[in-house]
Amino acid sequence: GVSMDKFDDNFLTVLRNGMVDYAKTQPGVTLQIEDAKDDVSKQISQVQNFIANGVDAIIVNPVDTSATAAITKAAASAGVPLVYVNRIPADIAKLGPKAAVVASDEKESGTYETQAICKILGGKGDILVIEGQLSNQAAVQRTADIHDVIATPECKGMKVIAEQTAEWDRTKAQNLMTNWLSKGLKFDAVVSNNDEMAIGALQAMKSAGVDTKASVVGGVDATQDALASLKAGDLKVTVFQNAAGQGKGAVDAALALAAGKPVEKWVKIPFELVTPANLDQYMKKN
Amino acid sequence: MATITPSTAEIVRRSGAVPGADYLLEVEGVRKAFPGVLALDDVSFRLKRGHVHALMGENGAGKSTLMKIIAGVYTPDAGSFRLKGQEIRLTSPLDALRYGIAMIHQELNLMNFMTVAENIWIRREPLNAFGFVRHDEMRRRTLALFEQLDIPLDPESEIRDLSVANRQMVEIAKAVSYDSDVLIMDEPTSALTEREVGHLFKIIRTLKSQGKGIIYITHKMNELFEIADEVSVFRDGKFVGEHAAADVTRDDIIREMVGREITQMFPKEIVPIGETVLSVRDLSLAGKFHGVSFDLRKGEILGLAGLVGSGRSNVAETLFGVTPATAGTILVDGRELAVRNPGTAMTAGMAFLTEDRKETGCFLLLDIMANMQIALLRGGYATAGFVREREIQTLCLQQKARLRIRTPDLEEPIINLSGGNQQKVLIARWLMLRPKILILDEPTRGIDVGAKAEIHKLITELAGQGVAVLMISSELPEVLGMSDRILVMHEGRMTGIVDRKDANQVAIMDLASQ
Amino acid sequence: MATDISSASPPASAETPVAGRRRLPPELSILGVMIGMMLLFEALGWIFVGQSFIANPLRLKIMILQESEIGIIAVGVTQTIIMAGIDLSSGSVVGMTAMIAASLAQAADAPHAVYPGLTGLNPIFPVAAGLLCGLAVGVVNGWLIAYTKIPPFIATLGMMVSARGVADWYTNGQPIGNLTDSFADIGAGWWPVIIFLGVAFIFHIALRYTRYGKFTYAIGANPLAARVSGINVERHIVLVYMFAGLLSGLCGVVHTARAISGQAGVGMGFELDAIAAAVIGGTSLSGGVGRMTGTVIGAVILGILTSGFTFLNVDAHYQEIIKGGVIIAAVVADQYRQRRRKSV
Amino acid sequence: MATDISSASPPASAETPVAGRRRLPPELSILGVMIGMMLLFEALGWIFVGQSFIANPLRLKIMILQESEIGIIAVGVTQTIIMAGIDLSSGSVVGMTAMIAASLAQAADAPHAVYPGLTGLNPIFPVAAGLLCGLAVGVVNGWLIAYTKIPPFIATLGMMVSARGVADWYTNGQPIGNLTDSFADIGAGWWPVIIFLGVAFIFHIALRYTRYGKFTYAIGANPLAARVSGINVERHIVLVYMFAGLLSGLCGVVHTARAISGQAGVGMGFELDAIAAAVIGGTSLSGGVGRMTGTVIGAVILGILTSGFTFLNVDAHYQEIIKGGVIIAAVVADQYRQRRRKSV
Numbered sequence A: 001g002v003s004m005d006k007f008d009d010n011f012l013t014v015l016r017n018g019m020v021d022y023a024k025t026q027p028g029v030t031l032q033i034e035d036a037k038d039d040v041s042k043q044i045s046q047v048q049n050f051i052a053n054g055v056d057a058i059i060v061n062p063v064d065t066s067a068t069a070a071i072t073k074a075a076a077s078a079g080v081p082l083v084y085v086n087r088i089p090a091d092i093a094k095l096g097p098k099a100a101v102v103a104s105d106e107k108e109s110g111t112y113e114t115q116a117i118c119k120i121l122g123g124k125g126d127i128l129v130i131e132g133q134l135s136n137q138a139a140v141q142r143t144a145d146i147h148d149v150i151a152t153p154e155c156k157g158m159k160v161i162a163e164q165t166a167e168w169d170r171t172k173a174q175n176l177m178t179n180w181l182s183k184g185l186k187f188d189a190v191v192s193n194n195d196e197m198a199i200g201a202l203q204a205m206k207s208a209g210v211d212t213k214a215s216v217v218g219g220v221d222a223t224q225d226a227l228a229s230l231k232a233g234d235l236k237v238t239v240f241q242n243a244a245g246q247g248k249g250a251v252d253a254a255l256a257l258a259a260g261k262p263v264e265k266w267v268k269i270p271f272e273l274v275t276p277a278n279l280d281q282y283m284k285k286n
Numbered sequence B: 001m002a003t004i005t006p007s008t009a010e011i012v013r014r015s016g017a018v019p020g021a022d023y024l025l026e027v028e029g030v031r032k033a034f035p036g037v038l039a040l041d042d043v044s045f046r047l048k049r050g051h052v053h054a055l056m057g058e059n060g061a062g063k064s065t066l067m068k069i070i071a072g073v074y075t076p077d078a079g080s081f082r083l084k085g086q087e088i089r090l091t092s093p094l095d096a097l098r099y100g101i102a103m104i105h106q107e108l109n110l111m112n113f114m115t116v117a118e119n120i121w122i123r124r125e126p127l128n129a130f131g132f133v134r135h136d137e138m139r140r141r142t143l144a145l146f147e148q149l150d151i152p153l154d155p156e157s158e159i160r161d162l163s164v165a166n167r168q169m170v171e172i173a174k175a176v177s178y179d180s181d182v183l184i185m186d187e188p189t190s191a192l193t194e195r196e197v198g199h200l201f202k203i204i205r206t207l208k209s210q211g212k213g214i215i216y217i218t219h220k221m222n223e224l225f226e227i228a229d230e231v232s233v234f235r236d237g238k239f240v241g242e243h244a245a246a247d248v249t250r251d252d253i254i255r256e257m258v259g260r261e262i263t264q265m266f267p268k269e270i271v272p273i274g275e276t277v278l279s280v281r282d283l284s285l286a287g288k289f290h291g292v293s294f295d296l297r298k299g300e301i302l303g304l305a306g307l308v309g310s311g312r313s314n315v316a317e318t319l320f321g322v323t324p325a326t327a328g329t330i331l332v333d334g335r336e337l338a339v340r341n342p343g344t345a346m347t348a349g350m351a352f353l354t355e356d357r358k359e360t361g362c363f364l365l366l367d368i369m370a371n372m373q374i375a376l377l378r379g380g381y382a383t384a385g386f387v388r389e390r391e392i393q394t395l396c397l398q399q400k401a402r403l404r405i406r407t408p409d410l411e412e413p414i415i416n417l418s419g420g421n422q423q424k425v426l427i428a429r430w431l432m433l434r435p436k437i438l439i440l441d442e443p444t445r446g447i448d449v450g451a452k453a454e455i456h457k458l459i460t461e462l463a464g465q466g467v468a469v470l471m472i473s474s475e476l477p478e479v480l481g482m483s484d485r486i487l488v489m490h491e492g493r494m495t496g497i498v499d500r501k502d503a504n505q506v507a508i509m510d511l512a513s514q
Numbered sequence C, D: 001m002a003t004d005i006s007s008a009s010p011p012a013s014a015e016t017p018v019a020g021r022r023r024l025p026p027e028l029s030i031l032g033v034m035i036g037m038m039l040l041f042e043a044l045g046w047i048f049v050g051q052s053f054i055a056n057p058l059r060l061k062i063m064i065l066q067e068s069e070i071g072i073i074a075v076g077v078t079q080t081i082i083m084a085g086i087d088l089s090s091g092s093v094v095g096m097t098a099m100i101a102a103s104l105a106q107a108a109d110a111p112h113a114v115y116p117g118l119t120g121l122n123p124i125f126p127v128a129a130g131l132l133c134g135l136a137v138g139v140v141n142g143w144l145i146a147y148t149k150i151p152p153f154i155a156t157l158g159m160m161v162s163a164r165g166v167a168d169w170y171t172n173g174q175p176i177g178n179l180t181d182s183f184a185d186i187g188a189g190w191w192p193v194i195i196f197l198g199v200a201f202i203f204h205i206a207l208r209y210t211r212y213g214k215f216t217y218a219i220g221a222n223p224l225a226a227r228v229s230g231i232n233v234e235r236h237i238v239l240v241y242m243f244a245g246l247l248s249g250l251c252g253v254v255h256t257a258r259a260i261s262g263q264a265g266v267g268m269g270f271e272l273d274a275i276a277a278a279v280i281g282g283t284s285l286s287g288g289v290g291r292m293t294g295t296v297i298g299a300v301i302l303g304i305l306t307s308g309f310t311f312l313n314v315d316a317h318y319q320e321i322i323k324g325g326v327i328i329a330a331v332v333a334d335q336y337r338q339r340r341r342k343s344v
């Protein structure tokens, strides 16, 4: 049983496909994947439905990392192995013997992105921040990372002149960027919480006649479109999170736990910075 | 000015009259303006204890508006009110009810999906010690009330299953149940037949003998002289006179109301009757009526009489395809016509004025023009889909003048018109179609004497032009006066067709209760 | 032909209300649809999965447990709809009250407590705070609708946007975890179900047997008639929206206890599910018609669908596509059965 | 006292429409609210930002551009609401048609084309496919509502769930990129605005001056009376929902062209924004009342809000909280102005 946060998210789709593809190579493994639609209660219910159906192991891509206690408890009391994937549950310390986490360290993504931009700008400049959904933790975390990096001595010269949400959405980012441009804001870089919004911002800049090749825009996720944009010289930096690797790792961990083998509590899948320099090695990956 | 707060309403009500107060209710200097219309202009009115005071006036004269003010629905722009000699102020219907003023509204005001009992006792449900409604007790009280008023209805039936007449009876019962000192009845009989009217008058007499005052609005002259003690006449929002009913004649009042003489109430002309246009054979609608057969000829007016609930309206609805027949045939000009929906009926040249203005007639939120033109649009008056507004507007203005529809302009939402004027708009809707067969269900419901005569003249004129008319009416004089032949129904069966020359009240009533 | 109310002898028929006129409660028909649905899954279960769908206590529990949060707000939403209103703010209010309740329910050892001085409180406090907040929002909704006369859709839509804003702003989007066990107990085991059925029962009684209920139906069926009958329509509107708000607050509390965490995004889209449960259960959006039992059945139908699809291991992509069709089919079947019974 | 229609000679007053009685269109009032809002931002702009809010062509463009997608579906949704219906499926249909249009609009050199044989097509094809799909969905919605008599809310809710399912399923949630430039042009520059205002104008004319419009209002105001007046109510319902579906499809196409990519999650929540635009613009959810001009103003008001907040650089968290309040305030102001004008 697999419960995903949501289906219509590009990154999670890659992760899901990673699981599906990998599971196909493993004999006797069938996956039942459910869409929690970004809803904690739905996810809890899905796990309970899985337990009712007697699955061998459960993989959960948590909607809310602070709300995993209920899931952990349910799985533990039913004795079903449990693997959290992609996001680290808040109760990681309390996970029982039949539970594990396969994820990257979310703190890395925003940090890598901002550090790279800081390097391009030479440690100083005015930046615009495009946030994801305000109630979403990745958005909150990545935005916090930006501020953390700016607080470091090397990047002290950077300043956030405006920070608004575009709810992860490309056209919303287009709208937001156009609104900023209409105000005549002078900025040196745009730091976006994900690639979709970064691309939206670039599209808006293009249609307003801003030279996107000379501008500095960064995102996170290394989606196909982002890589293409990077190649074209528009996007300057993105961060690759090995979605397929996480998917594969999760299935592996679940199989191991189901077979009674021990698994590391946190199987770390690292983030990787993507720049025009190392672009080619990622073109085929996501 | 000693104004009494609503909380003292009960005290005022319980206390006796101020010494020397002859009148139960006195209203003075009331003014009420709606946008563009001065509905009431310095109107005064008095009601005596134990009397029935009739209000007369043309459609749109302001009768309902004044009554709604007394019942606390509208707030007047000016005016003072005295109940049993004490100054009162009315700010909401609840106030009025507390002061002992209840009203039967011209437009039915019932909750469709609730039962009869729930409708009557709303806000006054009998409760038990825990605050729960005692449904049994409510039912018992309803039955007791119905027995007292002689109403044969099941307290548990839902309002939406009742015919208009029965709904009206529920309204009457509800108003009586308040046991109020002042009871306002705004055209309570417009949907009732003679039997129920007689019934209502019995109730009114009982109330009178209990010392209550009743304000009675009607457009039916005969009722006036049967029940009223006084009569006040209104014209164009102004009070024009008060008389003892015994001192005046029908013509006096009409003259005062309309400002001119009306010589003939039913201006029936004998016109040449042509060939048959509509033949109905064994028409049935399962559960409603069966075996209805008749012929309708060019220039003929066929009256349809019967008691309330006898199925007259159902026959009309079936003819027009609103509720397609379950058996029988309809022939128009000798050709069989499968009437599946109103569209097919209209294509065949029929027009149908329904009896329930609010439910199946008016588009309340739309303006007068939209209400009038809607049936016309189906078959023309549009070029490539674009409505020919000019032409239609000319037609509408003609109808407005001809039927004397009282409104500032055609863009007024129809909901702002007085009841009678709404009815006129609907009549105009169908007349504009120039139908071959005109079906009218209670065409003069709520229409004043003057306009009624006009409409009767119009119907006769149409018949003269070769239109075949089927007219349902609960007013026997109207049916008798207008029809060439009268078809009588009872409980879903037709009990006979009477010729004009043989028709009289007794013969019809005989057939209607056979 | 059913009745003979046009009989010529009134007193007789008045005394003897005609038999066979008693309407069957309309929710019987949607109950039939629900049972049919369960039997269908049972049959499909034996064919495709080789096990029983119904004879599984855990599944029966989850079927209703997973909808009990939606159900709690649906109890309030149903009442606003019966009164010809609507409550779009319920989902956001769940999010807002979830945050507020969670912030007051943190355990004494919570590392980054929102109010470090207010940890380890008795669960009474977070519960009361959540309920009161919900209630306050409800009063504002009701006041706006009753006294400014703006459409309920706009008033509660505005509130929906604002309440979500408050939820996001409350801790800048950071989730609130580390709640006390005693608070978490409220959301454990059967509790959400009991609370849902409990409030549904209370308001079922209120709607059917009290003046509160009669007024609600009356205003929904014909506000003018209600006013003319002396009902203080404005006050009653405030009351009904207040209860709806209170129930959203309750749902926020239950959700927080169940998830053992407060998250700003919680409850997104709940309002639509709640309205769907009510409408599937026979409540009419034009007001005056609806019953609490129908809403409970509507919520359970949504639960059966979810559990049934997981049970049959239907591909999640197809699930959605089918789900929409099944909701429509359920209501069509209900409509058809009701119409047939009426014409009998 | 303005007029003297209470004259005793009816024929005279019937012929001469009294001067000064010309009714102002009701949307004038909400237009006033909109202008007031712009002036407020203008004033705040000079105070806090030191520049003009209005005198900025780019901002005027984005104000309407950012709402033009919502606006396009609002044109259809308004008509369903005037007809006392609703269309909840519009957002999902946008998602679905976006995917379909995108899959047929991929450039010849797209690396992972959905239909490798169908790349580099003339934009006519993806546009036609998107529109046709939308139209088909609309017909299904209309048919369900007209002939099975289920509430429009349920029919379009079911469709909303199903269409989203189709969008997700279409490419398993993968976005579709690498679209042809000629297709992308449809979403470039002023085009979305032109398309929005174009369809709004067409349907404004249709509603005001054609039989189609008169029938739509009539059915919304009183479906029973409409039927008795000979209108084929069922056919007209199908027609109106068909147009609504078509417009959702158009929005899907425009959105895809604007984003130069098709995404399954697109359009989520659009239906609510569209309904909000219509209701802010004065369309009544109980049917029979509403105008296209009002809806356009409603959409622009939403755009002004978004642009204004960004302009003033209001903290994103407070934005939401304020936004809800401002929507309510706008409608309250409108209501108040209308009532006052009425009583004059």
Ligand SMILES: Nc1ncnc2c1ncn2[C@@H]1O[C@H](COP(=O)(O)OP(=O)(O)OP(=O)(O)O)[C@@H](O)[C@H]1O
Binding pocket: B034, B035, B037, B038, B039, B057, B058, B059, B060, B061, B062, B063, B064, B065, B066, B106, B406, B407, B415, B416, B417, B418, B419, B420, B421, B446, B448
């Ligand atoms: N809500 C309203 N808004 C605007 N005008 C109104 C409103 N109600 C009534 N009027 C106008 O006030 C005048 C008086 O109407 P009212 O209903 O009192 O007449 P009435 O004497 O009861 O007529 P009828 O015999 O037709 O019932 C009419 O011209 C009517 O158009």
Ligand SMILES: Nc1ncnc2c1ncn2[C@@H]1O[C@H](COP(=O)(O)OP(=O)(O)OP(=O)(O)O)[C@@H](O)[C@H]1O
Binding pocket: B160, B161, B162, B163, B164, B165, B166, B191, B288, B306, B307, B308, B309, B310, B311, B312, B313, B314, B315, B355, B474, C005, C006
């Ligand atoms: N809307 C309705 N729903 C259910 N039954 C109805 C409805 N309207 C009328 N009936 C019933 O149908 C039967 C015939 O009613 P119909 O209205 O045709 O009679 P009618 O002779 O025209 O009387 P009325 O003067 O009341 O119109 C009656 O028993 C009545 O109670």
Ligand SMILES: [Mg+2]
Binding pocket: B063, B064, B065, B106, B186, B418, B419, B420
């Ligand atoms: Mg009147």
Ligand SMILES: [Mg+2]
Binding pocket: B312, B313, B314, B355, B441, B472
């Ligand atoms: Mg009748």
